[in-house]
Amino acid sequence: MATQDWSKKTSDVPEGVRRQWRADRALRPAMRSPGRPEPSRTVQREFWRVIATGITTAEAALQVGVSVPVGARWFRHAGGMPPICLSEPTGRYLTFEEREEIAILRAQGAGVREIARAVRRDSSTISRELRRNAATRGGKQDYRATVAQWKAQQAAKRPKTAKLVNNPQLRQYVQDRLAGQVRGPGGTAVSGPGTPVWKGLNKPHRADRRWSLAWSPEQISARLKIDFPEDESMRISHEAIYQALFIEGRGALKRELVACLRTGRALRTPRARSQNTAQGHVGADVVLSERPAEAADRAVPGHWEGDLIIGTGRSAIGTLVERSSRSTILVHLPRQKGWGEKPPTKNGPSLGGYGAVAMNKALAASMATLPEQLRKTLTWDRGKELSGHAQFALDTGTKVYFADPHSPWQRPTNENTNGLLRQYFPKGTDLSRWSAQELEAVAHALNNRPRKVLGWRTPSEVFAEQLSSLHQAGVATTG
DSSP: OOHHHHHHHTTTSOHHHHHHHHHTTTTSOOOOOOSSOOOOHHHHHHHHHHHHTTOOHHHHHHHHTOOHHHHHHHHHHTTTSOOSOOSOOOTTSOOHHHHHHHHHHHHTTOOHHHHHHHHTOOHHHHHHHHHHSOBOTTSSOBOOHHHHHHHHHHHHOOOOOOHHHHOHHHHHHHHHHHHOOOBOTTSOBOOOOOOOOOOSSSOOTTSOOOOOOOOOHHHHHHHHHHHOSSOTTSOOOHHHHHHHHHSTTOOSSOGGGGGGSSSOOSSOOOOOOOOOOOOSOOOGGGBGGGSOGGGTSSOSSOEEEEEEEEOGGGOEEEEEEETTTOOEEEEOOOOOTTTTTSOOOTTSOOOSSOSHHHHHHHHHHHHTTSOGGGOSEEEEOSOGGGTTHHHHHHHHOOEEEEOOTTOGGGSHHHHHHHHHHTTTSOTTSOGGGSOHHHHHHHHHHHHTSOBGGGTTBOHHHHHHHHHHHHHHHHHHHHO
16 A cells, blocks of 8 residues: 555554554555465475486476476576575574464464464564565455465565676676677678577577677686776676576676577576597507697697588588697688589599598698697597598698597597587588688687686787797797
8 A cells, every 4th residue: 555545544543553564564565466476485496406406397396396387487587597595594584384384373363472482483573474474465464374475585585786787888898798790800890691580599500690709708707807907896707697698687688698608508508519430540650649748738839639610511611729829720621623513423532622632731721821830740530531641741740640539538629619619600501601711700709719728818819929939939049
């Protein structure tokens, strides 16, 4: 009931009584009808604890005693992230079980002090509970446990405005690094592919995605301390950025910006791994165990890892990553003349762009742009595209070694980079449509993202230091 209505009806009521009414929230605005009140926070906490064990949303909902649609709605609205603290409240607050016992005793006609003794609470606590959280829609105060729990949860909410809402400069910085436009080394914008309308589903497995700078929330959070060392207002945790993207109602960032995350998922879900296919063309002298020890500790630059990312129609892009600086080179592999004009010939030349001859030529051209001291070894998987590795080693001076079958962890830097590149080159798309200049732009964007493993420096910065140190060493030797 509005305050002015209460003033007319209670003008002759002593001030002490009116103060009590105000304390009991009697003058608050009318609360919306909850319909059937939602399950208690205890049930919701248990739901998110069960979700954390890895079972499905439907199984978690049935396990805590709510319907599957309710559990699915909780998970979807929260973006797969627990929206409430999972630690139980202290004994200071009444639990739902205590409210059920209060409701039973009240229905039996027990007085306030008798109820207080039964639930082992102070009588003033019970008195306030019966006044504040009683159901009043019937015109009188009827105490029901579910309604009382809902009212208590509504009153306990302390809405806090998100940091990105209150700080426009911080919000703009986050959006620019997350969804900013990809540009080439000269500053020219590269639009990338046209993309379908975002529908709020998980990442499109067989569709193009919008190209963006796509810094991860952790990269954005850490880089703020470097770019704004004196401005404490320009600070935000990576978890706060994820919550602004995933959880409904935060309002700071548009939900469709989740498509700029590397996974592109609208919910937090695990990602499946793929396995490499073993091949049998590798000799004993080029297995990983024969690789120099200096390549393993990353202390010496010039050791590379490589692989292909495959698209439809036997299209592919070669990827090279330097183990020390994490600098990336993308190898353009255009289809050969005659592709699609006639059926493929058994044991004939590969026209898809990544046959042994074409691969050697493209890799050699990419590696030739590097100083000799920065092209010592190359670690590849067991793919047949590098079956001409002996000729490649003669042409470039780069010794090739092959990882063990089904062992992607032996090329961790390259596997991680390929995962990042799938944001620009999704599976199930034709990769032959991109020119060498467009691949260079994507590599430029990737090389200018700060990396946690590099102390939040970028691969370009570290690679430039390596080139500078080589130049200084060469000058000293010449002198």
